[in-house]
Amino acid sequence: MDLDYMNVRGRIFDIQKYSIHDGPGIRTIVFLKGCVLRCRWCCNPESQEYKIQEMTMAGKTKTVGRDVTVGEVMEEVMKDLPYYRRSGGGLTLSGGESLCQPEFAAALLRAAKESGLSTAIESTACASYETVQKLLPYLDYYLMDIKHIDSEKHKAFTGKGNELILENAKKLAVDAKNLIIRTPVIPTFNDTPEEILAIAQFAKSLPNVKEHHLLPYHRLGLDKYAGLGREYTLKEIVPPSDEQMQKLLEVASSTGIKAQIGG
């Protein structure tokens, strides 16, 4: 059997066990380094650059990013096999953007499928569709971010327009086994009922989209910006209230799509 894919190398910056909000069951998230977007609220700013960085947290400097083989990652991922078995969970790739390392991501997902795990990625789908397609044969759940319908505003807050993303979403709706649309709800960016409604309507218009998840903005990544010597440009915003989230949930649900708060 061809096991070369176990030796494919890639760059990750974290492996997180007992993840219960990113796909079904108990999952392990592997965070790949490097992203095409520069979302201003990003809670993992250390994920954005592909290059290996230093980050200072609580007075200690640590290196962010390491190069590993698929086999090495799988050794860690498989430690939780009993939990995947009981919960229907498995491997989720996150980042960064997995599509920035397509060979590595595809090999990881393939290895997970060979081991009988459920697979998922959290992704912006901001890449050529040929790249996206490399992952699809090994992928059970595509958790796709759609952050805004208006391309101008998308560009202002993420560094890129959304044309390619929306176009890929339409294709994925046909090709992906399970497509779930996720929207981080960011005050001053997309937290009005109109903006959320527009995203939900788009999601509803796609065939086969299972769910729409509204993920409330949180500030857990704030310290990391200072740790990287970067400025956090959204200092003034605060997480949306439960009431506001509830209202946005109703707005999204009004389109007929199955919406929920949180993953």
Place this chain on the structure above:
Amino acid sequence: MAQSDHFRIQKRERITKLVENLFLAEPRIEADRAVLLTESYRQTEGQPMIKRRAEAFRHILEHIPITIRPEELIVGSTTIRSRSCQVFPEYSFEWLESEFDTIATRSADPFQISEETKATLREVYKYWKDKTSSDLATSYMAPEALLAIEHNIFTPGNYFYNGVGHVTVDYGKILRSGFNGVIREAEAELAKCKVSDADYATKHEFLESVIITSKAAITYAARYAQEALKEAEACTDPRRKQELLMIAQNCVNVPAEGAKSFYEACQSFWFVQMLIQTESSGHSISPGRFDQYMYPYYKADLDSGKITREDAQELIDCVWVKLNDMSKARDEASAKGFAGYSMFQNLIAGGQTSEGVDATNDLSYMTIEASMHVMLPQPSLSVRIWNGTPHDFMIKAAELTATGIGLPAYYNDEVIIPALVSRGLTLADARDYNIIGCVEPQKSGKTDGWHDAAFFNMCRPLELVFSNGVDKGVQVGPATGDVAQMKSFDEFYNAYKKQMEYFIGLMVNADNAIDMAHAERCPLPFESSMIEDCIGRGKSAQEGGAIYNFTGPQGFGIANMADSLYAIKTLVFEEKKFTLAELKEALANNYGKEVPVENTQELCEGIVRELLKQGVELDEEQIAKICRMVSGGGLGGDASKYEAIHEMIEAVPKFGNDIPEVDAFARDVAYTYTKPIEKYKNPRGGQYHAGLYPVSANVPLGAQTGATPDGRYAYTPVADGVSPSAGRDVKGPTAAANSVARLDHFIASNGTLFNMKFHPSALAGRAGLESFTSLIRAYFDQKGSHIQFNVVSRETLRDAQAHPENYKTLVVRVAGYSALFTTLSRSLQDDIINRTEQSGF
């Protein structure tokens, strides 16, 4: 998905009131039992002890004050005031007398005591000098065992000073045929006795004692019937009047005869429970499989339309309130080890029948519902999980866990049943196991398990390796050699094993001495009448009447020892970063960290006392200098060097992070305790087997333990149970569970305890519960034996420390039990706060 709607039953107003009433007054000590016991003992001098015990029990039950509390449906109280306690001078009394003036204000489990009660007890105590079980036990112990106890290597204090308890009697027998049934059973056995039988005298006395105590139980219930009638006559509220008349009728019927309704069964159960607690001060009187033995009465009443499910739930809730109404005063040191007024009445739901079929029924769900209604620490609710456990039962259990009260604890049939079979239980008996106290499995109605027989601090023998067996100037352990001369890790490890084996032997000596003292001075005819085969053999459980006999002392500090020995192996012998002599110096200097004064005072006094004893003359200045040295203020050595050693140790991988090599080490370290113990026998003809759990003793006993080579500072808590050291497991809940599962849980057949703490967000919503139950299932797939959870945020606990008045009923998991958070000592509160908080991501 919706929340589980299984048996979501409305809580009745009565239950809210009963719970409120429990907390109206502070617990106090009442003297009636002690007075009556002593009166009886004075009249029975010279008679066989078993008969004296029976007569004393009768005398107490005929005269002890009784009370029916407002609105209660199930009656029978050991004390007039709620949550209070009686006194048991036949076990020990000096400690209470010496704590008369501090027990109301001490940090762990304070009790009020009136001047009148003090005076009464002082009078009573005059009789008991040299007559207690603890006096006899002391005289039976080997001097070296007493020395080891004095030096805190282990402590058998639990049974040394108190009754044994730790039993689940055959409640079903009393429910079926009442104490008149027991009397008939004893009479039939008596009829078989011939005066020429070798054991005629003792058997005859025992059986007569059983008849006396059975009649006493019936008399006691009849007093309640009278009281209820009297109150009914005076009652102007027609609803309550009717209830009181019903109570009177119940108390006439049970526990004299078999129960004819679910209500009678609840009342009969309760009399058995509280009367065992009146006969002896032993705690962990565990109701066991309540959902099984109560089920026939529930089913019959439900089918015949006699009661509704809501009525049955109210009765169960009432029983739960009663289980929180009893308490026990322990000496100050023990109170720290069993903190939170806990009675450890373990009640378990679910599991399988003795034929191996799933046993989960309506009542299994309703026991969980009852704990949701009362939200109190008792009973120590547990659930049995096996491959055939219904999923919705697990979800129901998880919903209770999510409330944060630390209940239920989860037990794995797939480990415990084979473990018990390996100890000689039949398969049918093993399948019918329940849990005693914290985590100790056994078969109800057939076992005198002597669970919880001692706390063995696995860290202390390691300290003695470094000191060549010397503690505070005294040769306490074997001389295993100067560590500076040790050439290999194996040599060091063997020295540790030698210390362990030596002290395990001494612990057995101490436990057996106490065991014999109980048989001789405190046999329990009432309890024994409900344990097979005491009646057949004609002797009490304390004398070996039970079918299964064990002694189960528990070790703790595995994680500390695993991390310590792994660090020594890696840093001293493999990487040669420092020598054992340097490590010894760093440990003696607490890694350069100053020791809090409250921890050094005792040590200081000890050193001074020892020096004075050896004839050394000391002036005040010299004494002050010694104290400064002990607390680290006057360090002779180089603190930065010790800190550097500490830093290197910190960097070594630790148990609890799913690292197979470290975990394999922990497995082997646990064997240094669990294996040597198996070869010992107790006086009742049974075997020793190990438990690995600490109750809450890891905190006070940690305060007697110097710095350890895992980087733990002196006098801080040691690891609890089989859990990783607090804060050392940093890879999430699955990694911690994987590590713990790599220990051998089968050999620790007296139970293992794994604590996990979750942030509430991890159990939010149905999806959170689903993942949570999968986590338990997967841990059990890997052959973990037990797991329990605290689901409360650090912020909440900190706020409760700051504003205890707002958190009077905040219940948290301590060890094998839950307790009211604000009743715990500050250091135990801190220990719970410092446990690693897991979350879902």
